[in-house]
Amino acid sequence: MPRYAVFGLSLASDIEFPELTPAAEYGAPAAFRLRAPACPSSRNRWVLEIPRENGAPWLSVGRAGDAMLLRFHGVADFHFAHGGLDVEARPAPGASIDDVRWHFLDHVLPRALAASGRTVLHASAVETDRGALVFVGESGSGKSTLAASFCAAGARLLSDDGVLIDTEMRVVPAYPVHRLWPAALPVLGSASVLDSKEKQRRAPSASAWRTSSVPLFRVFVLAPHIPGREWIERASGAEAMLALVRQAYRLDPTDRDRAGAEFRFLGQLSAAFPALILAHPRTLADLQSVQIKICEFSS
Structure with a gap:
């Protein structure tokens, strides 16, 4: 998989990130993987809900078993181990890959870094x-x-x-x-x-x-x-x-x-x-x- 420099990490990804600078060896390892959409689970335990300005749901944060789950409604579910930087994304029906990629960079990765002990x-x-x-x-x-x-x-x-x-x-x-x-x-x-x-x-x-x-x-x-x-x-x-x-x-x-x-x-x-x-x-x-x-x- 290609690797990219981002936030001091060496990000391996199974899709291209044209915004990022290619880097074979850069920093601590991280990964992004795109997966097929999954059926919603009733076993998720939600700990935080952030709405849009109009009150519609935007982000739900929860736990899915041992993994953290960030659900950006209408875009994707992002799964990763608490404190980890190996992220799997499952797009919502009709979501574009660009939106999934940008949400990962702008919203998921900063929160995953924070959970891993860094300050963003x-x-x-x-x-x-x-x-x-x-x-x-x-x-x-x-x-x-x-x-x-x-x-x-x-x-x-x-x-x-x-x-x-x-x-x-x-x-x-x-x-x-x-x-x-x-x-x-x-x-x-x-x-x-x-x-x-x-x-x-x-x-x-x-x-x-x-x-x-x-x-x-x-x-x-x-x-x-x-x-x-x-x-x-x-x-x-x-x-x-x-x-x-x-x-x-x-x-x-x-x-x-x-x-x-x-x-x-x-x-x-x-x-x-x-x-x-x-x-x-x-x-x-x-x-x-x-x-x-x-x-x-x-x-």
Whole structure:
């Protein structure tokens, strides 16, 4: 099977991942296998349900025997051993292979990494001359657009939407893709896609992608802009810790041992790298000014 570099892993797969960089030997082993759809089982024990904004089911997390099960409704069931990185996907009827592949990269792998003892934040990250800048925030807070704007100005992408920070406080590259809403595509010099309501995927140039880990330098927590408020302020220890805990990927909320280890690591992270609150206007016209402000705090 071909192998690919992703999140510091050497991923063996029985399908192609055109987004990923081929790598025979890269890091710890992981695997992705596509299997035939299976009949639903009534023996699954569900531990978490996450709905869509309209209330429809999106993700169900459960246990199927000794394996963990992530069911992305309408896309696929993903099975893997708790703490393991060998994933089997069983597509839902009518699901496209592209959707299955993207859900694995964007949603399954970060959670599997978290269950294996690693820390992955819902964040984007770029490499600058001083080290890695990490932008932590909720979906829709502008993380991807901000990272893309830095890359357009000469920084290198580390991750668009899932930042793995290792025990040496280094940011490990995820995979080389920008995911932008159509209106934000001009940031990368691409034309807007007017008829699409989905995020568009764009690969950075080879020179704009980092393949090895980078020391962490600054953590920015994205917050809503309030007129009259400074765009960047130092976060209190409690604010920083709460933001990191909220934006950490996790698999099983009933796993107290993993939750304790994660809390201790995030405490070390927030103590070593005090976070900054970034509450800038979310318009493309302000991006250059935002970059200048960020660079002032990163000098």
